[in-house]
Amino acid sequence: MREQLTDAAAAFAGGPDALADILTGIVDDVDRALGERLEIFPVCHHSPASALAMVRRLRQKQPRVIYLELCEDLQPVLTELRNCRLPVAVQAFASELDGFPAAWAPLSVIAPVTEASAEYQAIAYALETPGVELVLVDRSTDHVFQWSPRDESPASEESTVDGSDDQAALHGDAVGVEIGDLRPRFAELEAYLLHHGKVRHWSEWWDSYVERPLATADHDTYRQVMVLIGSLFRRLRPSSSERTDRDEDRERYMWTRIRQHLAATGADPADCLYVCGAFHAASRVEQFGLDSPAPDFDITDRTATRWQYGLIPSSHSAIEAQFGLAPGSVSIAAATWNKAVSASGVTPYRLGGQRGATGRKRRGKPEAVPVGPVTDRLSGFLAAPPTPDGLDEAELRRWCVDIVRLARRNGYLASTADAIAVFETSILLAGLRNRARPTPYDFADAAVTCIEKDVVPGRRDVRRLCEILLGGDRIGQVGYDALPPLARDVLHRLEPLGLDLEKRTVQRALLDLQGSPELAGCSDLLWMLRHLLPPGAVRPIMGERRLGHRSIQESWDLAVGRHQRALIELGYEGVTVEQVLEQRLRRAAHGPEATAVSALAAVEDAITLLNSPRLVEELGARAVELLAGERTVDDAPEVLRRIRRLLAHHQATATGLPAWCEAFVTTGYAHYCTLLPTAFVDGETGVRQVGAMLGFLFSLESLALSLGCDRSQLELAVGQSHPEAPPKVALLWAAHHQLGMLPLAQLRQRCRQLLSNPLVVPAFPQYLSGFVHALEPVPGLTPFVVETMSTAFARLPDPVLLPWLPNLITALRAHGPELVPLLVREAGRTFPGTLSALDSWVPPWSGTAPAAAPVIGQRPVGQVHGLLAEYREPVDAVAALLGVEGGWQSPDDGVTDSGVLVQAHPGSAEAIARVLRLS
Incomplete structure (x- = not known):
C-alpha cells in the first residue's frame, strides 16, 4: 500500500515531494494505530456503520474493560440512561463559577446519545454485562472550560445550537462534546470533496462514500479505513492552531488516564478496548501507546466550581444544529441503522428497562479473535469496485407514494403523476452522481424539484416533509426516576x-x-x-x-x-422551586448589574410569589442601598411607579410602613433633590425622567416630611435649576407653581406671551410636552393644560397651526402616552357633551360667562355654603389657618363665615362651584 501511494504521488507531482510524505505518513499512522497492544476502535459520532461495527466487535471479543472517549466526570450519570427514551444528552451544569470569568455563567456541557451511535452500544454492553468495567478517559468538563481561551465565549470551542428552531433549542447554549468529529478542518478540502463527490453538504458525502461502503465491511477493513480517514484529515489540517494544541492535549490526557487505570487494576490490555474518534486514533503525540517511554501528561487540578450532572432531552434536529450537520442527516442515519439491523440480523445492545427499547440482549461464548499481525485490507477495499447494490424499487416506490400523500395533507397540489416524476427523477439523479441506487438525499432533491416547484403553501417545505417521512425528528425524554x-x-x-x-x-x-x-x-x-x-x-x-x-x-x-x-x-440550582426562586431574586438584587428597579421588582416578586417578610426586608434594604449609589436618573419613572405600588400595598395591608419603605422614601427624597439641578440642564436626561423625579418629590412629599425630611432642600433644588430646553422649562414652571412661587395667573400670562411671539410658536409643542409631563408631579395643572391647548388651537391661524400639529402629536405619543388620558378626561368634563350646546358654549377660562364668577346668593355658591356648613370642624381649621375671625351665624343672617371664605378666596369657590355644576 505504501509503495502504491508513493508511486501515485510521484506520478501526480512529477517526483517525490510533500504529497508523498503525507500519503506515506497516512499508511504509517494506520500501522501504528493497528499495531498497538491496546486495541483501538475508531468511530464516528452518530454513524450507523460505526455502531454496526461496534456491535459485531463487542459480540466477537467481549472485552472486560472499555475505555471511552467521554468526559470522565460524566460516568455516574450513564446508569440513568435506563430511565430515558433516546435521544437524550448527558449534561454537566454550573451556575456559580469559581476560577472562570463571571461573564461565562452559566456553564453547560452536553454529550448527545442516540441508539445509532457506537458509544451507546459500548455503554449498553458495559452496563448490561456483568464483570465489564466502563472507564471514561477524556478530560473533565471542568478542563473543557479551563482549556478555553479567556478572551472568547466558551461556546465557541464546539459548535453550538442555533436556537432558531424550537427543537434545536433543546441544547440551549451548551458546549457540545462528541466522539469522532470526522470533518475536514479547512474549507478548501471540504469544498473540493463536495464538488467532486457531486453532493451538496458534508453529511451527504459521508453517507455516500463512507457509511454505505463500510456498512458490510469486516472488522479489520473497518478499522483501517477509519484510521486512514482520520489520519488524512489530521495531516491536511493547519498544524499551528489553538484547536490543534487542544486536540493533542486531549490525546495525552486520555492515554495518561488509560495507563493509570491499567497500572492500578492490573487489567490485561488484550481484554480491553479503547473507543475513540478516528481523528484521535491517528494521534502522533509522544504519549501514544502503552509502550511509549514518554512521561504521563501533567493534568491540572479542577477548579472549585461546583458541577451538577444529569440528563436532558435531545432530538435529531438539536444534534444536527449542535454539531453543524445537514438538516435531516441524523434522522436518515437512524432510519439507515434500523434498516441495517434488520438486514444484517445483528442484535444491538440496549439498556434494560429503557423507554422505547425492547431490551433484547444475547449472551454467549465469545467468537474466536484473530491472532497475528493485521493484514492489509486497505488495498483491496480501495481498489475494488463498489459492491453491486441493485435498486430497491419497492422502497423507493413507497417513499414516492408517501411523500405525495404527505404533501397533499400540507396543501400541495400533488398527484399520482408527481409520484411517478419523483420516482424517475430519483433514479436519474443517482445515475448522474455515479450511484448504484438512489439515496435518501437523491430522493429529497427529486421531491423538491417535482412537488414544491416555486411555491410553499404551508409552513413546511417539501424537504422538511422528506425528513419527516424518512424518520422524523425524534425527540427524547428523561424518565421520572432520572x-x-x-x-x-x-x-x-x-x-x-x-x-x-x-x-x-x-x-x-x-x-x-x-x-x-x-x-x-x-x-x-x-x-x-x-x-x-x-x-x-x-x-x-x-x-x-x-x-x-x-x-x-x-x-x-x-x-x-x-x-x-x-x-x-x-x-441543578436547588432542591425546591422556592429555594431556586429565592436565590434568583437575591441574585437579581445583589448582582453586578443590579439597580434600584431590579431590586424593587425582586421585592414585588417576593411579596406576590413567596410571601416572605424576611426576604422582602432584605431585598428592600438592598433597594435603598442601590438607589443611594445611583448617579443617573434613567430609571426614575420605573422607580416611581414601583415604589408607589409597594407603598399603597403596605398601607392597605399592614398597620404601618416597613422600615425599608420609610428609608427608601427619605433616601429617594434627598437623592433626587441632589440630582435635580443637574438633570434639568443635562442634555442626555429626558423630560420623562425629570418629570418622574418631580413626581417622586411632590407626590411623596408629605410622607417624606413626616419622616424628617426638610422641604427647604426641595425649594433650593428647584431654585438652582436653570434649564434651556423648552420641555424642561415648562416642567420648571410647573414646579414653581406647585411650590407657590408662580401663581396660575402668571403662568397663564407666560403661555400667552409664548403664543404671541412668532419666533417661539414653532417650539410651542415642546412646551406643551413639558406641561403634559408636569401632570405627573402636579396633576392639578390638568385644567390649565387643556386651557393652554385650547387657546393655542383658537388663536393660531391655520398656516401656523397645521405645521406644528404633527410635532405635537408625535411629542405626546413618544413622551407621555400614559398622561394623555388625563387630558382627555379633563376635556370631557370641560367641553359640552352635545353638538347643539357647542354653539352657546363659552370657555370657563375666558371670564365672559355670567355664571363663572362666584356671587353670593347664586345656586352653585349656595351649594358651597351648604357643603361647608355640613363639615364645620374642617372649615374652622381652614379659617383659623387663613386668619378669618368670627363664629358661625344662623342661616337667617344671610351671611356666614363660609360666605366670608368664598369672598376672600374666589378662585377656590369658582373651582368648587364648577365641580358641583358638573356633578
Whole structure:
C-alpha cells in the first residue's frame, strides 16, 4: 500500500515531494494505530456503520474493560440512561463559577446519545454485562472550560445550537462534546470533496462514500479505513492552531488516564478496548501507546466550581444544529441503522428497562479473535469496485407514494403523476452522481424539484416533509426516576391537576380556587414556575397574581414536558422551586448589574410569589442601598411607579410602613433633590425622567416630611435649576407653581406671551410636552393644560397651526402616552357633551360667562355654603389657618363665615362651584 501511494504521488507531482510524505505518513499512522497492544476502535459520532461495527466487535471479543472517549466526570450519570427514551444528552451544569470569568455563567456541557451511535452500544454492553468495567478517559468538563481561551465565549470551542428552531433549542447554549468529529478542518478540502463527490453538504458525502461502503465491511477493513480517514484529515489540517494544541492535549490526557487505570487494576490490555474518534486514533503525540517511554501528561487540578450532572432531552434536529450537520442527516442515519439491523440480523445492545427499547440482549461464548499481525485490507477495499447494490424499487416506490400523500395533507397540489416524476427523477439523479441506487438525499432533491416547484403553501417545505417521512425528528425524554429532586417534586405537587405533565403536548388546567381550596398550592407553584421557566412552559390564560390580588379562578396552558430541559436545569440550582426562586431574586438584587428597579421588582416578586417578610426586608434594604449609589436618573419613572405600588400595598395591608419603605422614601427624597439641578440642564436626561423625579418629590412629599425630611432642600433644588430646553422649562414652571412661587395667573400670562411671539410658536409643542409631563408631579395643572391647548388651537391661524400639529402629536405619543388620558378626561368634563350646546358654549377660562364668577346668593355658591356648613370642624381649621375671625351665624343672617371664605378666596369657590355644576 505504501509503495502504491508513493508511486501515485510521484506520478501526480512529477517526483517525490510533500504529497508523498503525507500519503506515506497516512499508511504509517494506520500501522501504528493497528499495531498497538491496546486495541483501538475508531468511530464516528452518530454513524450507523460505526455502531454496526461496534456491535459485531463487542459480540466477537467481549472485552472486560472499555475505555471511552467521554468526559470522565460524566460516568455516574450513564446508569440513568435506563430511565430515558433516546435521544437524550448527558449534561454537566454550573451556575456559580469559581476560577472562570463571571461573564461565562452559566456553564453547560452536553454529550448527545442516540441508539445509532457506537458509544451507546459500548455503554449498553458495559452496563448490561456483568464483570465489564466502563472507564471514561477524556478530560473533565471542568478542563473543557479551563482549556478555553479567556478572551472568547466558551461556546465557541464546539459548535453550538442555533436556537432558531424550537427543537434545536433543546441544547440551549451548551458546549457540545462528541466522539469522532470526522470533518475536514479547512474549507478548501471540504469544498473540493463536495464538488467532486457531486453532493451538496458534508453529511451527504459521508453517507455516500463512507457509511454505505463500510456498512458490510469486516472488522479489520473497518478499522483501517477509519484510521486512514482520520489520519488524512489530521495531516491536511493547519498544524499551528489553538484547536490543534487542544486536540493533542486531549490525546495525552486520555492515554495518561488509560495507563493509570491499567497500572492500578492490573487489567490485561488484550481484554480491553479503547473507543475513540478516528481523528484521535491517528494521534502522533509522544504519549501514544502503552509502550511509549514518554512521561504521563501533567493534568491540572479542577477548579472549585461546583458541577451538577444529569440528563436532558435531545432530538435529531438539536444534534444536527449542535454539531453543524445537514438538516435531516441524523434522522436518515437512524432510519439507515434500523434498516441495517434488520438486514444484517445483528442484535444491538440496549439498556434494560429503557423507554422505547425492547431490551433484547444475547449472551454467549465469545467468537474466536484473530491472532497475528493485521493484514492489509486497505488495498483491496480501495481498489475494488463498489459492491453491486441493485435498486430497491419497492422502497423507493413507497417513499414516492408517501411523500405525495404527505404533501397533499400540507396543501400541495400533488398527484399520482408527481409520484411517478419523483420516482424517475430519483433514479436519474443517482445515475448522474455515479450511484448504484438512489439515496435518501437523491430522493429529497427529486421531491423538491417535482412537488414544491416555486411555491410553499404551508409552513413546511417539501424537504422538511422528506425528513419527516424518512424518520422524523425524534425527540427524547428523561424518565421520572432520572429527574433531579426538584423536577420530581414539581410533578408530584401538580398531580392534583389530573394531567400527565410528562407529555409534550400543551394541556389546559382549570383551577376553581374558591370551590377547590386544595388547588391553591398548585396555583402558587404555577406562578413560581411562570417566573422561572421559559415563556410558553406555563402560560396563564385567565387569572392574575399581583400585589393585594389573588384570582378565585385560573386557567393555564401547561407545556412542562416540552420544556423538560429547563425544568431539569432548575434542579441543578436547588432542591425546591422556592429555594431556586429565592436565590434568583437575591441574585437579581445583589448582582453586578443590579439597580434600584431590579431590586424593587425582586421585592414585588417576593411579596406576590413567596410571601416572605424576611426576604422582602432584605431585598428592600438592598433597594435603598442601590438607589443611594445611583448617579443617573434613567430609571426614575420605573422607580416611581414601583415604589408607589409597594407603598399603597403596605398601607392597605399592614398597620404601618416597613422600615425599608420609610428609608427608601427619605433616601429617594434627598437623592433626587441632589440630582435635580443637574438633570434639568443635562442634555442626555429626558423630560420623562425629570418629570418622574418631580413626581417622586411632590407626590411623596408629605410622607417624606413626616419622616424628617426638610422641604427647604426641595425649594433650593428647584431654585438652582436653570434649564434651556423648552420641555424642561415648562416642567420648571410647573414646579414653581406647585411650590407657590408662580401663581396660575402668571403662568397663564407666560403661555400667552409664548403664543404671541412668532419666533417661539414653532417650539410651542415642546412646551406643551413639558406641561403634559408636569401632570405627573402636579396633576392639578390638568385644567390649565387643556386651557393652554385650547387657546393655542383658537388663536393660531391655520398656516401656523397645521405645521406644528404633527410635532405635537408625535411629542405626546413618544413622551407621555400614559398622561394623555388625563387630558382627555379633563376635556370631557370641560367641553359640552352635545353638538347643539357647542354653539352657546363659552370657555370657563375666558371670564365672559355670567355664571363663572362666584356671587353670593347664586345656586352653585349656595351649594358651597351648604357643603361647608355640613363639615364645620374642617372649615374652622381652614379659617383659623387663613386668619378669618368670627363664629358661625344662623342661616337667617344671610351671611356666614363660609360666605366670608368664598369672598376672600374666589378662585377656590369658582373651582368648587364648577365641580358641583358638573356633578
